[in-house]
Amino acid sequence: MIDPQLLRILVALVGILVFVALNALALVYAERKIAGHVQRRPGPYEVGPHGILQPLVDGLKLMGKQLTTPKDADPVIFWLAPVMCFMPVALCMLPIPFGPNLVALKLDLGIVLILAFAGFGVLSLCLAGWGSNNKWSLLGAARSVAQNVAYEIPLLLSVLSVAFMTGSLDLATISAGQGALPWQWNALVNPLGFIIYFICALAETNRAPFDLPEAESELTAGFHTEYSGMGFGLFFMAEYANMVVVCSVATVLFLGGWNGPFAPGWWWFLLKMYALIFLIIQIRWTYPRVRFDQLLNLCWRWLVPLALVNLVYVTIIVKL
Amino acid sequence: MYRLEEIKRAARGMWSLVVGLNITGKYFLQPNVTIHYPRQEVDNLATFRGHIELIPEDDDPLTPRCISCGTCARACPSNCITVTKKKAPAPTPEEVEQGIKPKAPKDPETFRLDFTLCSLCGQCVMSCPADAIRFSQNINIAGYSRQDFYFDLIARLRSRLPKHVKKAE
């Protein structure tokens, strides 16, 4: 006799994996299409109508490529890294409530689980850089560790401010606590928290303008310089999957989750999430990259103090 | 005071980021400028300088204007042109009787271009005394081997003719 709870988690896990994988494919396509149109060119166009099959074909190409391990690299660490990069993403999706009842795993401490597993990503980047036996990769790994560790603090503080407001760490409760109309959402009640969260989310997912660990023009490809075929493919997918996670969390925490005018439901959730993803993509194709010291200055000199101030502001609101 | 200045600066900086997003957003909604190559082509081929080709005589589309003097071959910085003159035909019996040596025709026996070496500088076109060379407008040029780019320009001149002329020949 299988525990129905376990069965539910297993089914949900498969569903989430499919959702994440499909999302990654769709987002690769969306990224290239948006980049194209921002730059006044069509983007992928030849494979399928308007190039819609391009990410699929790219995926096939990556799978067909030879996997090479650099000389003197540590093969275990080297190949563990991309797998570890992708795995926690699926776990992070478990407690996210897409709709009032559409949640894989109801947890009282859902947000803690997500934050715990989000910290996992940096480990895989670090291992990839270390295991590659490549100087550029090593620099990328060093950058990613410093960046991710630094940005986790303001991220936590801004999430904490929401938890203070709602008085709960359960994502479903936080969602439900926000009203249907935009000015009832945490993003407008607590705008500073939302901005800080968004900036930190960009940094945590290594998206431009904070894509320092892979900074193409400085470190060739940073931590994944040496990866070929699906090794690179997994890093690439994980980047988009991570985007889905941080945008989902942002939607739940700040944008009212599934709440929306007229007919609340999961479509509102997806709409908000994809709008955020669109913004992240557009930012990537608009700004130059920041320098490393500026990145850390921004974190320690601006975001951390601001997040603390915000926490005080939120407690006052809650008290009143 | 210093803090205040810094905060002002940061606020202005944030605004510049919004301006940037606004610009890329606007371009996102504008139509593309790409020309989809195999389906569309650019329209400024009149001044395109492709590989050289021979110009035929005005009244005879099969004979090149070329007088096989070899100036182009000497002017070429990369030595990619070879021109050989036609030999005089064997004298007919009447000519032998009259003691006339038949003249060699002016047009060249062979006119070859090694396009693998050519850098399209146009020295040959500029130096030609008979105005017999011009740039082609052939932009779709691709091949599987080096040999595909050793052009016999006389054969090319003939193959360019319309179909009915070829048949008549």
Next chain:
Amino acid sequence: MSGHFLETLPCLCSAVQDPGRTGLTFAALIAPEQIRSAAQLCRAAGYHLEDVTVCEVQEGTLAIYHFDRFGRPGRISCMALSTDNSFDSIADIFPGSDWHERECFDFFGTTFAGHPNLIPLLLPPDAQTPPLRKQDGGKVPLTTIFPWAQAPATPEEA
């Protein structure tokens, strides 16, 4: 333009040039051992080094230094003739000449005494012969190219 500051050096011969014809305002042929003092004079007068080049004439190897300045432009050419294909380096006076001298070493095999790092710049380190060296028959006399320059007395003749 008498009293050019380079004439304080013992020039073998010098000439005021017409910039409209040669692009130079002043040209001087100096003894090889005077190159460093000439460079120092130019440095003090605010000139920058445009390029260093070498050419071969029948009398030997000619190193040509072009100086110009930003404030009041006027290119001066400073030449020295050497029979053993070696000169003094001015890389410590004008660091920019470091690469120019290495380039001359590449192309002509010219050595510059006192250069901190005289190794090939543009050619691979195992390149065989300096490519710009001319055959003896291909060289022309100094005065063909520089009509103002008297055939200088070689040290032996002096």
Next chain:
Amino acid sequence: MFTKEQIAERGFYTQHFEQGKQDNTLILNMGPQHPSTHGVLRVMLEIDGEYILRADPVLGYIHRMHEKMAEAKTYAQFITNMGRVDYLHALAWNWAFVGAVEKLGETPPTPRAEYLRVITCELNRISSHLLWWGAYLLDLGAFTPILYAFDDREELLDILQDMTGSRLTYASFTFGGVVADMSDALKERITRFIARLRDRLPMYKSLVTDNFILLGRVEDIGHIPVDMAVRYGATGPVLRGSGVAYDVRRAEPYSVYPGLDFVVPTSERTDALGRYLVRMQELEQSLNIVEQAVAQIPAGDIQAKMPKKPKVPAGEVYFAVEGARGKIGCYLQSDGGGSPYRLKLRAPSFSNLSLFAELSQGTLLADAVSILGSLDLVIPEIDR
């Protein structure tokens, strides 16, 4: 020159690296295949963390020995090579060589040809600066500007194709003239292009120049004091970014430039931003020059009467022009024969890059990339 044993023994074969690395530092080869060395420049870096302790450019990966080719080819044949020394501002190199030969042979071009040269050369400068702008931002991590620049550059290249016959490696100057004339329709098109780019420049400014992140990346890095520029012989926007208004078009006037009204933009900042701003202003100045030249161009022949083979008397000549990267010099020695006796090409990027070793000491790796980009290097020009 060196045997294999000597090379193996020396190991690091540059002056900054002959003693090898110290403890706790990393020797890093940036290039010859690196996204931001624009071609095949190799820079050896010794870094401590991300700070650069020593840097030394290693050249020669695209060396083609143009100077030897000059001695082997006739004067006319060598013009083709000049389109390939600096592929971004090829017409300035054309002009330097053709001008040197004309000066020595005293065969000036026709007045109309002078104007056509100014127009094409300045349009070429604009296309070079546009490409630099895009590529520099690519170095700094912004992908979109280069495609906006290419959008404008495409129109420019179409015009230049009509005026010169090529889109990149121009070789359209002849001794005493140019190869192609400018029709009235083309004149109209150039005027339209000037208006178009003037419309677009404010967008460039608000998208990029005013951008907070970009300013953070270019301000206060790579300071080149004037004395350093003098010691290394830096010219062009690199020098003008340090506040020296030195421009060959004004310092050693050639062609019809004295009659054209333009200013030499400078910046007192001396850092990468100064060089950036100078180039952006040069775009506007070049547009002004083209506008005036198109309005003033006289009618007449585009080719002076010349013998088929130019007769170049024995002697020496130095002819300098202002390229997009600085002073392009052509030092020509002739023995009166059919090909140059000795031709020295002075590449501005060569001198501009030689100060990089000193300039990049103590900077961050990311700044070194930015500084390298702000010098606007074209590697084929350095290696020749």
